Amino acid sequence: MLKMDDIQKRLLLEVADLHDVPEGAYNLRANGTSAGRRSTQNIEIASKEDGTGLDITIKDGTVNQSVHIPVVLSKSGLTETVYNDFRIGEGCDVLIVAGCGIDNCGTQNSEHDGIHRFWVGRNSKVRYVEKHYGSGDGTGKRILNPRTEVYLEEESSMEMEMVQIKGVDSTERTTTADLKAGAHLVVRERLMTHGEQRAMSGYHVTLNGDGSSADIVSRGVARDRSYQELALKITGNAACNGHTECDSIIMDEGKILAVPSLEANSVDAQLIHEAAIGKIAGEQLMKLMSLGLTEQEAEEKIINGFLK
Amino acid sequence: MLELKGVSFEVNDENGREEILRDINLSMGDRRFIVITGPNGGGKSTLAKLLIGVERPTAGRIYFDGEDITELSITERARKGIAIAFQQPVKFKGIQVLDLLRIAAGRNLSASEGCDFLSEVGLCARDYIGREVNSSLSGGELKRIEIATVIARRARFSVFDEPEAGIDLWSFQNLIRVFEKMRRDITDSTILVISHQERILKIADEIIVIKDGVVERHGDKKDVLPEILGTESAVDACIAFKRREAENNA
Numbered sequence: 001m002l003k004m005d006d007i008q009k010r011l012l013l014e015v016a017d018l019h020d021v022p023e024g025a026y027n028l029r030a031n032g033t034s035a036g037r038r039s040t041q042n043i044e045i046a047s048k049e050d051g052t053g054l055d056i057t058i059k060d061g062t063v064n065q066s067v068h069i070p071v072v073l074s075k076s077g078l079t080e081t082v083y084n085d086f087r088i089g090e091g092c093d094v095l096i097v098a099g100c101g102i103d104n105c106g107t108q109n110s111e112h113d114g115i116h117r118f119w120v121g122r123n124s125k126v127r128y129v130e131k132h133y134g135s136g137d138g139t140g141k142r143i144l145n146p147r148t149e150v151y152l153e154e155e156s157s158m159e160m161e162m163v164q165i166k167g168v169d170s171t172e173r174t175t176t177a178d179l180k181a182g183a184h185l186v187v188r189e190r191l192m193t194h195g196e197q198r199a200m201s202g203y204h205v206t207l208n209g210d211g212s213s214a215d216i217v218s219r220g221v222a223r224d225r226s227y228q229e230l231a232l233k234i235t236g237n238a239a240c241n242g243h244t245e246c247d248s249i250i251m252d253e254g255k256i257l258a259v260p261s262l263e264a265n266s267v268d269a270q271l272i273h274e275a276a277i278g279k280i281a282g283e284q285l286m287k288l289m290s291l292g293l294t295e296q297e298a299e300e301k302i303i304n305g306f307l308k
Numbered sequence: 309m310l311e312l313k314g315v316s317f318e319v320n321d322e323n324g325r326e327e328i329l330r331d332i333n334l335s336m337g338d339r340r341f342i343v344i345t346g347p348n349g350g351g352k353s354t355l356a357k358l359l360i361g362v363e364r365p366t367a368g369r370i371y372f373d374g375e376d377i378t379e380l381s382i383t384e385r386a387r388k389g390i391a392i393a394f395q396q397p398v399k400f401k402g403i404q405v406l407d408l409l410r411i412a413a414g415r416n417l418s419a420s421e422g423c424d425f426l427s428e429v430g431l432c433a434r435d436y437i438g439r440e441v442n443s444s445l446s447g448g449e450l451k452r453i454e455i456a457t458v459i460a461r462r463a464r465f466s467v468f469d470e471p472e473a474g475i476d477l478w479s480f481q482n483l484i485r486v487f488e489k490m491r492r493d494i495t496d497s498t499i500l501v502i503s504h505q506e507r508i509l510k511i512a513d514e515i516i517v518i519k520d521g522v523v524e525r526h527g528d529k530k531d532v533l534p535e536i537l538g539t540e541s542a543v544d545a546c547i548a549f550k551r552r553e554a555e556n557n558a
Contacts, residue, residue, distance in 0.1 A: 219401075247401070281398070283394070283396070283398045284398050284400060286362060286382065286394075286398075287394065287398040288411060289381075289382040289383045289386065290360055290382055290386050290391065290392050290394075291386060291391075291408075291411045291412045291414075291457065291461065292383060292386040292387050292411075292412075292414055292461075293383065293411060294383050295383070301403065301407075301411065302400065302403070304402075305400055305401065305402035305403035305407065306401050306402045307402070308402040
């Protein structure tokens with residue numbers, strides 16, 4: 001059993017769908033200290049010597065295994081920066097689940113800045129899930145500033161699911177990726193802000209090798225008086241394919257700035273970007289209301305579907 | 309039974325007040341398949357909007373099973389058993405066909421129950437049940453899913469606004485079969501289709517002709533259809549499609 005209180009357990013469920021210890025390798029960080037860890041034969045989790053984070057090493061040929069490294073914060077006023085480095089060998093197929101849940105009932109700000117770096121070996125396949133969640137009714141802010149760096153070796157691939165649906169007051173997320181020949185990156189980001197929240201999300205993906213590709217889709221909903229800034233950039237330096245899509249629903253007095261950008265440095269680079277911002281269409285509401293939903297229920301259905 | 313008593317609808321535009329519908333009196337009974345036809349711009353779709361509560365009449369009252377529903381919202385009328393298949397089906401990002409059928413049925417349908425509704429509209433259910441209701445679906449597919457959501461509601465009064473609009477001839481043939489089946493299976497409900505397609509008119513028990521905002525004719529099919537054949541109110545599907553193609557190519 002993990003040494004956690006009820007609030008921490010609830011946060012863990014929100015960010016990692018975990019009720020208790022997950023199968024496979026894991027490290028659980030609660031209020032700045034480790035609340036449990038397990039390495040496996042193929043996946044080693046070790047603390048960095050200077051104590052700033054974790055070194056996670058996955059052996060060549062590790063398939064159908066998972067690593068969970070969720071973080072929960074339930075103490076007001078806690079600020080931490082954590083460096084986690086993932087070195088994934090060749091020919092692997094693994095699932096990595098990260099994510100951070102903050103509950104702040106106090107008056108001081110709580111902040112977790114996670115810097116995740118991934119080196120993905122040749123022919124390896126990684127699925128990465130990162131969920132962020134905030135709760136608590138204190139006046140202290142819940143702040144998350146994740147930075148993610150991805151280095152994909154030849155013929156490797158990574159699929160990233162980045163989700164922040166609720167309760168994070170301020171976030172600045174930066175993701176960069178460098179892809180070698182034949183490497184593929186898929187990103188699905190979902191972002192919902194409400195109240196006075198601010199969220200900034202920037203991606204810069206560089207396609208360096210022939211046959212590399214990236215597909216980055218960010219869907220956002222800005223409600224109340226919240227603000228979102230999305231900057232999706234792809235640089236193509238070879239015969240590559242890149243696609244970014246930034247699709248946002250704006251509500252109430254929300255504000256959204258979408259800045260897609262493409263840079264081609266090779267005549268064989270094929271890059272596309274799409275960006276759209278709009279309110280919920282009246283016909284969509286009308287259709288669901290004609291099926292018996294109230295306007296509010298219809299709105300929830302539309303947003304839940306959009307962010308699914 | 310749905311009744312309109314002295315219903316009028318006016319809009320204000322730059323040319324002043326314009327009367328779209330004038331003093332409409334209609335009674336639409338149970339177990340009837342009724343088709344409303346008439347030239348374009350005659351007020352048919354406006355009438356559908358008044359029935360489901362998107363618009364309110366500027367004069368007159370609407371009664372459903374004797375209850376005055378004139379001031380009720382779209383949601384309230386839907387919950388009383390009025391359903392509509394819109395002329396332009398709406399797309400939703402992230403909402404799957406099964407999600408939409410569940411909302412329509414008002415309960416957590418199993419996938420196989422959802423499939424039954426899709427089969428009724430001639431879609432191979434297992435290919436569609438998990439699909440998103442988005443632009444990856446063709447006009448004909450969206451139309452049939454739209455109709456399936458109305459069937460799933462098991463409503464007392466169902467309106468189909470120009471089901472043939474925006475689909476190809478092949479999909480139209482399938483659609484005819486869907487409506488023929490609906491007519492056969494009709495129990496205690498009323499089906500109202502807005503269309504000027506001859507083949508849909510032939511399925512009807514009653515035909516209502518609306519022209520220039522008034523009810524020009526209302527009666528049994530056997531009486532009304534012979535009078536309107538060959539006019540704008542009863543168009544042969546092939547001719548209509550050829551005309552649409554010619555317009556698109558012009």
